Amino acid sequence: MNWPAEETPPAEATPTPVGSAAGDPAFRPVRADELAACAEIWRHGINDYVGRLNQPEVPPETAPIVRLYGHLQSTDPERFVAAVVPDGAQPDGERIVAFAAAVMRERLWYLSMLFVLPGYQRAGLGRSLLARVAPAVDAATIRATATDSAQPIANALYASLGIVPRVPLLNLIGLPERGGVFGELPSGVHPTAFEEIATGPPGGDGHRGLVDAIDALDRDTLGVAHPMDHRFLGQEGRRGWLYHGPDGRPLAYGYAGESGRVGPVAVLDEALMAPVLGHLTSAVTPRGAFALWLPGTADRAVVPALQAGFRLDQFPVLLCWDRPFADLSRYLPISPGLL
Ligand SMILES: CC(C)(COP(=O)(O)OP(=O)(O)OC[C@H]1O[C@@H](n2cnc3c(N)ncnc32)[C@H](O)[C@@H]1OP(=O)(O)O)[C@@H](O)C(=O)NCCC(=O)NCCS
Secondary structure, three states, X not given: OOOOOOOOOOOOOOOOOXXXXXXXXXXXXXXXXXXXXXXXXXXXXXXXXXXXXXXXXXXXXXXXXXXXXXXXHHHOHHHEEEEEEEOOOOOOOEEEEEEEEEEEEOOEEEXXXXXXXXXXXXXXXXXXXXXXXXXXXXXXXXEEEEEEOOOHHHHHHHHOOOOEEEEEEEEEEEOOOOHXXXXXXXXXXXXXXXXXXXXXXXOOHHHHXXXXXXXXXXXXXXOOOOHHHHHHHHHOOEEEEEEEOOOXXXXXXXXXXXXXXXXXXXXXXXXXXXXXXXXXXXXXXXXXXXXXXXXXOOHHHXXXXXXXXXXXXXXXXXXXXXXXXXXXXXXXXXXXOEX
16 A cells, blocks of 8 residues: 655656546545555655755655644544555555545634645545545534645635635744743743643543643634643643743643644733743753744744744745634644644
8 A cells, every 4th residue: 555655656747537547536534554655645745846846855754744643543533534546556456645634623624634646636636535524514613724835736725615825824943042032921920831730640630620721721712622632742742831820820831842843832812922932942952943833923923933043944834714713823833734
């Protein structure tokens, strides 16, 4: 089913018509042992166009993205779907040529991944897969995703369905060489590491209190709670802090990890955004550089981050949605793959 990372994917010049001699594609849920094959489609799908733009290619190391896929599949297995074509050279007689992965978090549907192998693009596969993982369009459900601004097909496809690019998501890389510009946390606001709050047995008062505080901050800023994603962040080694006000009320939370990933961050008052980022990027020492994903609307984060020495990296990603749902001046997402 999978092909070696170094093997070139099918030729890209002529899209293979869906339902052609290459065989009709069939659609089915992805098996857990096929996540690495999906990661290769993701890598080839990106490298196919970034190479033409003289941008750096995605390296062969896909373990982190495979772990993300494992999480997406564990929460929404029916929304992780592959398109397969007959291939007699494969042990099970078929080969994945495209896949989509989406999650439902309360009323928010988020498309995490949609990738079609270069030789199979522009032949209707992406639209068919999207239809299979999308929710029914109704008044309650919000549909959102993130796209690469350098990718017109994806932006056009989603926008044609109402999921329109709205806000840039900027990738900032570096170290806080002038971290002082983030400013101090206001007097009386104290960070407490999650592990100091969630003491006692799992499911006990400490754990429940932390989950409730995070859920409330998420609903206030992102519009939905997503405790399953917070559990995943803990497994991924991101450390979290809850910021309490003088009266003990939770005012914000934020994460940073030694991998350098910072976020998600949620703050009740956007004035807290910069000092919380300042705290996170000083409380953790990354193995390399920090990597921040900042919505353009979070100018309270973007401006000090640039002044602190972070550098803008790559073309912006675009956050797309069909109706407003979050306050992205007060919420920084996990990554483009998972809000
Ligand atoms: C984006 C992607 C998933 C789309 O899948 P696909 O199978 O190539 O797309 P489809 O053929 O199903 O649909 C593309 C639609 O966009 C339209 N389209 C393409 N380029 C367009 C443009 N520049 N302006 C307007 N419409 C455009 C096509 O006409 C088609 O619409 P139609 O169904 O009404 O004819 C696929 O091209 C891909 O994997 N690209 C590289 C990786 C990527 O960017 N993935 C998305 C990450 S955000």
